[in-house]
Amino acid sequence: MTLLVDIGNTRVKWARADAAGRPGPVQALAHDGRGDWVDTLSTDFDGPVWFATVADADLATPLQAWSRDRLGRAAVEVVSSASAAGVQCAYARPECLGVDRWLACIGAFHRGPGSVVVVDAGTALTVDVVDATGCHQGGLIVPGMATMQQAIHAHTRIRSQPVEQVPDDLARDTDTAVAAGALHAAVGLIERVCRRFALDRRILAGGEAARLADRLEGDWHLAPDIVLEGLGRVAVESAINASSSNGHSR
Numbered sequence: 348m349t350l351l352v353d354i355g356n357t358r359v360k361w362a363r364a365d366a367a368g369r370p371g372p373v374q375a376l377a378h379d380g381r382g383d384w385v386d387t388l389s390t391d392f393d394g395p396v397w398f399a400t401v402a403d404a405d406l407a408t409p410l411q412a413w414s415r416d417r418l419g420r421a422a423v424e425v426v427s428s429a430s431a432a433g434v435q436c437a438y439a440r441p442e443c444l445g446v447d448r449w450l451a452c453i454g455a456f457h458r459g460p461g462s463v464v465v466v467d468a469g470t471a472l473t474v475d476v477v478d479a480t481g482c483h484q485g486g487l488i489v490p491g492m493a494t495m496q497q498a499i500h501a502h503t504r505i506r507s508q509p510v511e512q513v514p515d516d517l518a519r520d521t522d523t524a525v526a527a528g529a530l531h532a533a534v535g536l537i538e539r540v541c542r543r544f545a546l547d548r549r550i551l552a553g554g555e556a557a558r559l560a561d562r563l564e565g566d567w568h569l570a571p572d573i574v575l576e577g578l579g580r581v582a583v584e585s586a587i588n589a590s591s592s593n594g595h596s597r
């Protein structure tokens with residue numbers, strides 16, 4: 348059984364995958380910039396490990412050591428590329444596209460037919476569009492909602508607190524103004540992209556997805572494991588390609 352690991356800027360997410368690369372239940376942990384989260388990985392696992400990271404390389408080092416020590420083999424890192432698993436990257440320099448975005452595009456493309464927008468609302472909020480043929484059309488990056496609030500705190504004297512209920516109307520206190528401002532900025536960006544592209548499907552992922560879901564117009568599908576789905580798909584296809592090229596060389 349394969350272990351799939353997605354290292355984001357705030358949290359690491361992981362799941363076991365079946366033989367088809369489909370992830371099972373996802374576990375998530377805030378890593379606080381440290382690699383000791385590997386201590387929480389299951390000990391009854393016999394690998395292989397496939398991972399992708401957009402965070403500091405240091406965060407993956409303990410995972411690589413864990414894989415070598417426990418499983419006797421290197422963990423395999425997936426990076427963005429010009430094309431993989433039926434999806435073509437829009438970037439002229441594909442290696443510059445965040446691998447979490449790349450894998451989310453691959454996961455989203457394989458979830459169903461037609462064009463798709465995938466929103467990943469985490470430390471950053473990213474919006475990517477893939478057309479019905481698998482051509483990534485490009486995307487947008489803004490700070491995630493928590494990061495927007497942190498930016499206000501970093502650059503002003505405001506020290507706002509989270510609020511329970513964010514209204515759809517204008518705010519009448521600072522805490523609500525900051526929280527609602529971040530939420531409506533995110534919603535406005537997403538709805539603008541949805542208006543500009545003819546989209547058949549809409550996928551929402553990331554730690555802040557639930558806060559956005561009921562504010563967005565249209566039919567949104569919550570897919571917290573979309574990056575891991577893409578990773579599983581790439582892992583399976585890479586294994587198939589490797590075994591067929593070994594076959595040819597014999």
Ligand SMILES: Nc1ncnc2c1ncn2[C@@H]1O[C@H](COP(=O)(O)OP(=O)(O)O)[C@@H](O)[C@H]1O
Nearest residue numbers: 355356357358377468469470471493553554555
């Ligand atoms: N238990 C949690 N720990 C940390 N952040 C959380 C948690 N639950 C929800 N969040 C929110 O999710 C965001 C991180 O989402 P995630 O998709 O994991 O991001 P990333 O991929 O950037 O690490 C945080 O910015 C925070 O707003």
Ligand SMILES: CC(C)(COP(=O)(O)O)[C@@H](O)C(=O)NCCC(=O)O
Nearest residue numbers: 355356401443444445447469470471
């Ligand atoms: C935009 C991101 C910071 C999002 O990271 P996350 O919020 O998932 O931790 C990451 O995908 C990244 O570092 N991208 C590289 C730049 C790009 O995608 O163009």
Ligand SMILES: [K+]
Nearest residue numbers: 467469471473
């Ligand atoms: K993100």
